[in-house]
Structures are given as C-alpha cells and as structure tokens.
Amino acid sequence: MVRKISGGCLCGTVKFTVNDSFDNFYFCHCEQCRKVSGSSHASNLLTTIGNIEWLSGSNKIVRFDHKEGAFTKVFCSICGSGLPHESQSGECLVVPAGSLDAEPSLTPKAQIFCSEKAGWFTAGIEAPEHSGYESAG
Ligand SMILES: [Zn+2]
Ligand SMILES: [Zn+2]
Numbered sequence: 001m002v003r004k005i006s007g008g009c010l011c012g013t014v015k016f017t018v019n020d021s022f023d024n025f026y027f028c029h030c031e032q033c034r035k036v037s038g039s040s041h042a043s044n045l046l047t048t049i050g051n052i053e054w055l056s057g058s059n060k061i062v063r064f065d066h067k068e069g070a071f072t073k074v075f076c077s078i079c080g081s082g083l084p085h086e087s088q089s090g091e092c093l094v095v096p097a098g099s100l101d102a103e104p105s106l107t108p109k110a111q112i113f114c115s116e117k118a119g120w121f122t123a124g125i126e127a128p129e130h131s132g133y134e135s136a137g
Helices: 031-037 119-125
Strands: 004-008 015-019 024-028 042-047 053-056 061-065 072-076 093-096 110-112
Touching: 031 042
Parallel strands: 024 110
Antiparallel strands: 004 015, 015 053, 024 042, 042 093, 061 072
C-alpha cells in the first residue's frame, strides 16, 4: 500500500489526496516563483499526472498560465493558497509542498534558478531561530 497524504488550501475549501510517491522535489528561486509566492522561492514536488484525487472545492480553483515560459500558478480563488496542477507540457503534476498536511518521504533534491536567488534568502536561513513569533526589536 502506498502511503497517502492529504492536502488542501488554507481556508479549507479545496481538499485532495496524493500518493506519497514523488519523483523530484526542488526549491525554485526564479523571479516568477518569487513574485507569485511573495517569498524567496517555491517548494515544488513532482509526480505523475494521475497521482491526485480531488475531494472538494475543485470549482474554486483558478489557473494562471504566464505568457512567457512554462510558468503556471494554480490557486484557491477564496484564500489564494497554491495548489497542485499539471505542468504546461502536460508531463507531470506539480505539487506545492506547503499545500500538503504531512511531510512527504522525499526531501529536496535541488535548488534551481539560483542565478535569480534573492540575496536575503541566504541571510534569512542563517538568522536566529525561535519556536514562535519573536519581536525583532
Ligand atoms: Zn482556500
Ligand atoms: Zn520558479
């Protein structure tokens, strides 16, 4: 039996399950991923197209295909959370790791588009860690 992982958006409208059988896992530092995530990078798992079962909210899903390149963002139209989607090539299913409710077995294999990496990413991962919110003072 393949382990199943549930996932969904922040507001709880969209829910799905995927099999924990991912082929790749990378951080993408490209400019488009930074813009659309509002953060330093996207964290994407790749798997086969059929490896998902939508449980609810599929009528609230919006797809944005960027005119240039192969960049796509799929998100909940209510809360904006990133969601799994077919790549523009139709060759794989892209699953934002943060959309999952549990840790996948696979750990990140690579960081891509590092030539476009935000300078503050490296400083950020070296900054002091706190278990919860900490006033920076
Ligand atoms: Zn939502
Ligand atoms: Zn990217």
